[in-house]
Amino acid sequence: xxxxxxxxxxxxxxxxxxxxxxxxxxxxxxxxxxxxxxxxxxxxxxxxxxxxxxxxxxxxxxxxxxxxxxxxxxxxxxxxxxxxxxxxxxxxxxxxxxxxxxxxxxxxxxxxxxxxxxxxxxxxxxxxxxxxxxxxxxxxxxxxxxxxxxxxxxxxxxxxxxxxxxxxxxxxxxxxxxxxxxxxxxxxxxxxxxxxxxxxxxxxxxxxxxxxxxxxxxxxxxxxxxxxxxxxxxxxxxxxxxxxxxxxxxxxxxxxxxxxxxxxxxxxxxxxxxxxxxxxxxxxxxxxxxx
Amino acid sequence: xxxxxxxxxxxxxxxxxxxxxxxxxxxxxxxxxxxxxxxxxxxxxxxxxxxxxxxxxxxxxxxxxxxxxxxxxxxxxxxxxxxxxxxxxxxxxxxxxxxxxxxxxxxxxxxxxxxxxxxxxxxxxxxxxxxxxxxxxxxxxxxxxxxxxxxxxxxxxxxxxxxxxxxxxxxxxxxxxxxxxxxxxxxxxxxxxxxxxxxxxxxxxxxxxxxxxxxxxxxxxxxxxxxxxxxxxxxxxxxxxxxxxxxxxxxxxxxxxxxxxxxxxxxxxxxxxxxxxxxxxxxxxxxxxxxxxxxxx
Numbered sequence: 040x041x042x043x044x045x046x047x048x049x050x051x052x053x054x055x056x057x058x059x060x061x062x063x064x065x066x067x068x069x070x071x072x073x074x075x076x077x078x079x080x081x082x083x084x085x086x087x088x089x090x091x092x093x094x095x096x097x098x099x100x101x102x103x104x105x106x107x108x109x110x111x112x113x114x115x116x117x118x119x120x121x122x123x124x125x126x127x128x129x130x131x132x133x134x135x136x137x138x139x140x141x142x143x144x145x146x147x148x149x150x151x152x153x154x155x156x157x158x159x160x161x162x163x164x165x166x167x168x169x170x171x172x173x174x175x176x177x178x179x180x181x182x183x184x185x186x187x188x189x190x191x192x193x194x195x196x197x198x199x200x201x202x203x204x205x206x207x208x209x210x211x212x213x214x215x216x217x218x219x220x221x222x223x224x225x226x227x228x229x230x231x232x233x234x235x236x237x238x239x240x241x242x243x244x245x246x247x248x249x250x251x252x253x254x255x256x257x258x259x260x261x262x263x264x265x266x267x268x269x270x271x272x273x274x275x276x277x278x279x280x281x282x283x284x285x286x287x288x289x290x291x292x293x294x295x296x297x298x299x300x301x302x303x304x305x306x307x308x309x310x311x312x313x314x315x316x317x318x319x320x321x322x323x324x325x326x327x328x329x330x
Numbered sequence: 331x332x333x334x335x336x337x338x339x340x341x342x343x344x345x346x347x348x349x350x351x352x353x354x355x356x357x358x359x360x361x362x363x364x365x366x367x368x369x370x371x372x373x374x375x376x377x378x379x380x381x382x383x384x385x386x387x388x389x390x391x392x393x394x395x396x397x398x399x400x401x402x403x404x405x406x407x408x409x410x411x412x413x414x415x416x417x418x419x420x421x422x423x424x425x426x427x428x429x430x431x432x433x434x435x436x437x438x439x440x441x442x443x444x445x446x447x448x449x450x451x452x453x454x455x456x457x458x459x460x461x462x463x464x465x466x467x468x469x470x471x472x473x474x475x476x477x478x479x480x481x482x483x484x485x486x487x488x489x490x491x492x493x494x495x496x497x498x499x500x501x502x503x504x505x506x507x508x509x510x511x512x513x514x515x516x517x518x519x520x521x522x523x524x525x526x527x528x529x530x531x532x533x534x535x536x537x538x539x540x541x542x543x544x545x546x547x548x549x550x551x552x553x554x555x556x557x558x559x560x561x562x563x564x565x566x567x568x569x570x571x572x573x574x575x576x577x578x579x580x581x582x583x584x585x586x587x588x589x590x591x592x593x594x595x596x597x598x599x600x601x602x603x604x605x606x607x608x609x610x611x612x613x614x615x616x617x618x619x620x621x622x623x624x625x626x627x
Contacts, residue, residue: 059435062435063435063436063437066430066433066435066436067436067437069430070430070436070442073427074441074442074445074446075445077445077446077448077449077503077506077507078445078448080449080452080457080460080461080464080503081448081449081452083460083463083464083471084452084456084457084460087463095463096469100471141356142356142357142360143357145353145354145356145357146353146354146356146357146358148353149349149350149351149353149354150350150354153349153350153353155347155350155351158350161354161358164366165361168365168366168369170556170560170612170613170616171369171609171612172560172563172564172605172608172609172612173564174564174584174585174588174604174605174608174609175368175369175372175605175606175608175609176364176365176368176369176372177368177588177592177605178368178372178375178592178598178601178602178605179367179368179371179372179375180364180368181592181593182371182598183363183364183368199360199364200364202360202364203357203360203361203364203365205365208357233349233353234349237353258450258451261453262453262454262455264453264454264455264566264567265566265567265589269593279453280453280454280455283453283455283456283459284455284571287455287458287459287462287571294459294463297455297456297459298459300456301452301453301455301456301459301460304453304456305451305452305453305456308451309448309451312444312447312448312451313444
């Protein structure tokens with residue numbers, strides 16, 4: 040993809056080029072089957088979504104698309120009100136992603152760029168909870184949301200507790216640390232307010248990290264299963280994974296329907312990831328794991 | 331906030347002592363309500379017997395029960411087995427992949443990256459369903475392939491050890507690419523000239539990997555190890571959806587047991603005790619990892 044790097048000048052002889060070519064061949068020979076293995080379940084999911092169950096379970100399962108997509112989809116919609124679940128998932132994931140990005144970048148900015156009393160204690164406290172499994176909080180969260188706040192089966196029930204995203208804050212703090220102090224100081228001298236400095240100067244600089252975070256947050260929310268399963272008890276409030284989960288749990292599993300549902304839920308992401316993947320790796324490099 | 335700013339820093343920062351607090355406040359409110367308080371609350375709850383008709387006072391009955399509970403022991407054993415096999419397997423594969431993906435000899439890097447990251451995009455419910463299909467004893471493709479090779483078929487999901495293997499494979503399939511991408515980002519942070527210098531000194535690629543890449547990658551690897559271990563300790567979706575904790579309780583994990591106690595039997599006190607046992611394990615593992623390869627991070 041990117042231009043091949045010119046070999047370091049003086050040293051290399053013809054033998055090095057030959058050796059490189061051999062290594063390159065081996066590298067591809069090893070990686071291609073592995074890549075296919077990683078893609079296989081995804082491919083099967085897409086292909087199976089277009090076949091009736093009899094074909095999926097036939098001695099020679101199909102490897103290419105068939106014509107039963109509509110039929111599978113209608114079955115799925117009848118079993119689960121899938122479109123409703125898809126709508127719920129979309130609203131929840133978009134709202135969660137935007138809110139979480141806002142909260143974690145605000146806080147991450149403060150931790151990265153201000154010196155204030157209590158900063159280290161607060162950040163230490165937040166960071167310490169990173170190693171606490173979410174399981175520890177799940178029961179009190181449930182009691183709080185379902186019993187005390189009476190929010191069962193609402194969008195907020197799914198969104199609010201998951202907003203306390205520790206990794207996000209850690210990630211955004213790392214990203215903001217790369218923003219030069221002089222840039223902010225200059226804006227301050229020009230009389231910009233702190234909010235404006237955050238919004239119009241610092242935030243645009245960390246856009247790649249923000250994009251990567253957005254993908255991770257959206258994915259996490261879109262695919263979250265356990266928490267929605269706990270707080271959503273009515274069919275109409277189900278998110279997409281919970282709705283599909285009800286199908287898997289049955290003894291008579293509707294495979295064609297599940298495959299259609301998961302394919303519909305997956306394809307937009309594959310497209311998004313393909314479009315953004317270059318930025319995605321760069322974003323992760325600039326954010327999360329810069330020690 | 332009425333706190334006085336002690337010893338104003340030399341710059342003009344002192345002018346805006348309120349801003350950082352206001353920036354943190356929204357996050358902090360959520361954090362306190364939905365994280366910090368529940369952490370405390372669940373600890374308290376673990377000392378309360380919440381079963382119907384039980385006395386409302388505090389006591390250690392949940393913890394006593396935990397020590398003698400056969401199901402808990404099974405769940406713990408299964409979780410640790412998965413952890414000990416799956417995390418090293420996955421991270422070895424992920425590191426190898428990251429190095430391969432970072433190679434300047436590799437063509438079409440974008441395509442490969444996509445292939446290895448793709449499993450993460452497939453929802454947990456979806457890939458669980460796919461794995462159930464793949465490893466189905468009667469018509470699963472895996473068994474067909476085994477038969478094609480003249481090997482005996484395996485009733486994957488109805489036998490303890492094979493069922494465990496399926497869970498491990500599924501998790502590895504799903505999370506290897508994610509870790510590889512994080513490690514790849516870590517690799518790209520290592521300056522190129524380190525390698526050029528080593529090559530000039532005559533270090534073989536193998537030596538370069540062990541003596542330079544791995545040590546320089548250590549902080550990133552540590553990050554991956556800690557997150558993977560904590561993730562595995564809470565494993566829920568795969569055993570719940572692929573094997574339904576079965577056959578018998580052969581793939582029951584701490585996660586599925588906690589769910590069963592907390593949200594099927596609504597025994598919140600006992601479930602909280604299980605949750606804290608998981609937290610204690612996570613703390614022990616994290617501490618051990620930091621001691622083993624932490625040092626500078």
